[in-house]
Amino acid sequence: MESELLNTLALSRIQFAANISFHILFPTITIGLGWLLFYFKLRFEISQHPVWMRIYRFWVKIFALTFAIGVVTGITMSFQFGTNWPGFMEKVGNIAGPLLGYEVMSAFFLEATFLGVMLFGIHRVPSKVHTLATLIVAIGTSLSAFWIIALNSWMHTPAGFVMENGVAMPTDWIAIIFNPSMPYRLGHMMLASFLTASFLIAGVSAYRILKGDLKSAPKLALKQSLPLAAFLIVVQIAVGDMHGINTLKYQPAKIAAMEAVWHTEQGAPLVLFAWPNEDTQRNDYEIAIPYGASLILTHELDGEIQGISSFGEDRPAVKPLFFGFRIMVGTGVLMLVVSWIGVWLLWRRDTLPQWMLKTLVGMTFSGWVATIAGWYVTEIGRQPWLVQGVLKTSDAVTNIASHNVALSLAMYLGVYIILMAAYLHTLFNLARKAVVVDEYETGNLTDVALADAVSKENRHV
Amino acid sequence: MFDDAQLPLVFLGLMGFSVLVYAILDGFDLGVGILLPMDNKQQRDRMVASIGPFWDANETWLVLAVGILLIAFPQAHSLILRELYIPAAFMLIGLIVRGVSFDFRVKAVTRFQRSWDWAFKLGSLFVALSQGYMLGRYVLGFDQQTIAYGFAVLSALGVAAAYTYIGGAWLVMKTAGPLQLRASIWTRRAGWVAAVGIALVSIANVSLSPTVAARWLTMPNAILLFPLPVLSGAIVVFVDYYLRNQPHAEDFGHSLPFFFIALLFSLSFIGLGYSYFPYVVPHVLLATEGASAPVSLRFILTGILIIMPTILLYTAFTYRVFWGKATDLTYH
Numbered sequence: 001m002e003s004e005l006l007n008t009l010a011l012s013r014i015q016f017a018a019n020i021s022f023h024i025l026f027p028t029i030t031i032g033l034g035w036l037l038f039y040f041k042l043r044f045e046i047s048q049h050p051v052w053m054r055i056y057r058f059w060v061k062i063f064a065l066t067f068a069i070g071v072v073t074g075i076t077m078s079f080q081f082g083t084n085w086p087g088f089m090e091k092v093g094n095i096a097g098p099l100l101g102y103e104v105m106s107a108f109f110l111e112a113t114f115l116g117v118m119l120f121g122i123h124r125v126p127s128k129v130h131t132l133a134t135l136i137v138a139i140g141t142s143l144s145a146f147w148i149i150a151l152n153s154w155m156h157t158p159a160g161f162v163m164e165n166g167v168a169m170p171t172d173w174i175a176i177i178f179n180p181s182m183p184y185r186l187g188h189m190m191l192a193s194f195l196t197a198s199f200l201i202a203g204v205s206a207y208r209i210l211k212g213d214l215k216s217a218p219k220l221a222l223k224q225s226l227p228l229a230a231f232l233i234v235v236q237i238a239v240g241d242m243h244g245i246n247t248l249k250y251q252p253a254k255i256a257a258m259e260a261v262w263h264t265e266q267g268a269p270l271v272l273f274a275w276p277n278e279d280t281q282r283n284d285y286e287i288a289i290p291y292g293a294s295l296i297l298t299h300e301l302d303g304e305i306q307g308i309s310s311f312g313e314d315r316p317a318v319k320p321l322f323f324g325f326r327i328m329v330g331t332g333v334l335m336l337v338v339s340w341i342g343v344w345l346l347w348r349r350d351t352l353p354q355w356m357l358k359t360l361v362g363m364t365f366s367g368w369v370a371t372i373a374g375w376y377v378t379e380i381g382r383q384p385w386l387v388q389g390v391l392k393t394s395d396a397v398t399n400i401a402s403h404n405v406a407l408s409l410a411m412y413l414g415v416y417i418i419l420m421a422a423y424l425h426t427l428f429n430l431a432r433k434a435v436v437v438d439e440y441e442t443g444n445l446t447d448v449a450l451a452d453a454v455s456k457e458n459r460h461v
Numbered sequence: 462m463f464d465d466a467q468l469p470l471v472f473l474g475l476m477g478f479s480v481l482v483y484a485i486l487d488g489f490d491l492g493v494g495i496l497l498p499m500d501n502k503q504q505r506d507r508m509v510a511s512i513g514p515f516w517d518a519n520e521t522w523l524v525l526a527v528g529i530l531l532i533a534f535p536q537a538h539s540l541i542l543r544e545l546y547i548p549a550a551f552m553l554i555g556l557i558v559r560g561v562s563f564d565f566r567v568k569a570v571t572r573f574q575r576s577w578d579w580a581f582k583l584g585s586l587f588v589a590l591s592q593g594y595m596l597g598r599y600v601l602g603f604d605q606q607t608i609a610y611g612f613a614v615l616s617a618l619g620v621a622a623a624y625t626y627i628g629g630a631w632l633v634m635k636t637a638g639p640l641q642l643r644a645s646i647w648t649r650r651a652g653w654v655a656a657v658g659i660a661l662v663s664i665a666n667v668s669l670s671p672t673v674a675a676r677w678l679t680m681p682n683a684i685l686l687f688p689l690p691v692l693s694g695a696i697v698v699f700v701d702y703y704l705r706n707q708p709h710a711e712d713f714g715h716s717l718p719f720f721f722i723a724l725l726f727s728l729s730f731i732g733l734g735y736s737y738f739p740y741v742v743p744h745v746l747l748a749t750e751g752a753s754a755p756v757s758l759r760f761i762l763t764g765i766l767i768i769m770p771t772i773l774l775y776t777a778f779t780y781r782v783f784w785g786k787a788t789d790l791t792y793h
Binding site for chain 1: 513514515517518520521523524525527528529530531532533535536538539541542543546547549550551553554556557558560561563564565568569570573753754756757760761764765768769772775776779782783
């Protein structure tokens, strides 16, 4: 029985990780892309120039596809709590429930309902109403992120409640929603989403140009997205730093594991690379910058960093955090370098050389890599807790037979693999189809834009 | 507004309302999916176009219903999803597959498009069957006897037929010409299967459960409740009569079948609700047992009372925007 429960726990954790990892990829795109679509449509409203409509029309298709996968994989998430983690709702349901409820009511319905108007309603409502629908969908996706991040942050830094008979009772909803790590996490995630969307647009536009698309739409999309990425990555690095300092205050064990600081020390070095060794509690093959970690985290050379060994049993595994953090930061640095060189090249000669276009295609999904790595760091970093200091993951799991969990997990994984292949295939297929579409004609711009908007060749593309 | 003891019942009502709206709204788009004719691409395109702007929001009602169950009755949520772990997983897979097929069927390369249509059709059928199965397991309180499983299978077929029924009626309302005629035939067939299904499930329900029988078959309840089955039967007969005489001059009354079937769904739902109120899990758990803390329920209720009418308003707005016969879907 004991090992049966352990199997169920392990499989449930893998299943939850698989479901949420797959799910988050798609909202990460749509949260940022929704606002960018609103921006494109707004530019069209103001200028009436058909190129903006072209950009909008191409990206709204990708938005629709991405959104659909996000919705259906999100439904799975809403069942997960009951199917695999009954202990979560039993213990903290009085807090988690309303936050999830507000997400469904204030965000989910809003985005899903107005998505219909946004995707298919342009001939049925005035253009301004359509632009408004696009704005509402963008607001909806962001509100959704707001509530989910509020709940997730509360699980990291719980506040505004008391324990009564082993159950969390809310005392202050403002303190619950705006818990100590919430503003940092929300900012970090929103920026991650905009960066993911920017690099996606830049990558796919570069792909189209490489395939011989000489129209103005991909070129303009590239010129819009790359400077945005270059700006946001700088902001993101600053916000990430603040988020790290917040984590040091509330979850020092997570920071210790991220930096692979085994024993409490002042003036801890910044470990660039190492192979953390759980047995000997030290790092093998370490390359480090002296005082680096203390400087970054405490902004003092001899600041004290609490070591992993001082947390006893209640601390996360070191390797996934240490490497996950380095993958995230490494991707971020790559984003910084590529976007700044790209912007500089665009500024100097207005077009990008082949090698830069190819680099951007390679970076199309860099946002996904950084986002997933970052979430793994923060979520694994909370272990063994499900709700920091309140509920352990192992106490929340279902006692359902492990072979049932194995079956559902296998089904999900199978579907996800097919979906991911189909998504990537379709994305680049849409890009290739767009390459052969004719350029809009110039003339009376307003008429052209409208004619373009209803042009037959793009039906069902 | 409500005292603490009433709160769980208010949430039970809200959850029931969400389930009913879900069954009608996602019911019709699942039904359209089940009916997708693999022999006629043009008709398939038109059928999918008729549900295109709606299906996303329709599915959200399921999330709301499960959400209310999770928020207000966490104990019941755990209990139900533990018992229905495998069918729920099947339903979720079905929802994923059909939801994405909707987008892939037009955007994927041509040679895969037909496969996505199959995925859409079978995924829709899968979802309908698993929901019906889960409903059957649920109303008998997850009884472990063989006959209870048989009842669940019956319920699965009944729900799939009912979704097909309302889906067909949706097509009668939203299409014209040969497709409308074809949809009329589909709807009539599905109607008889659904009617037999509903009748059998009702009889089985009364005969398998003494408490339900007591509620329906004692005086004066039996007389007061009599209009419910009679009205339901009348709807089925009327819809069949209307569809048999298709096409009607100037498409007269083309939306009647849909709204009458929606009424039939509501009546069946009232019947179920009356049988089991105030249980949140029939025979097993009362709504008042294991509900969340009043302070949490009150916090979310405030939101629901403000937001729910807003949702209904803007849902009505989108249905109005896309009112009339479906046209080809264009992303502008």
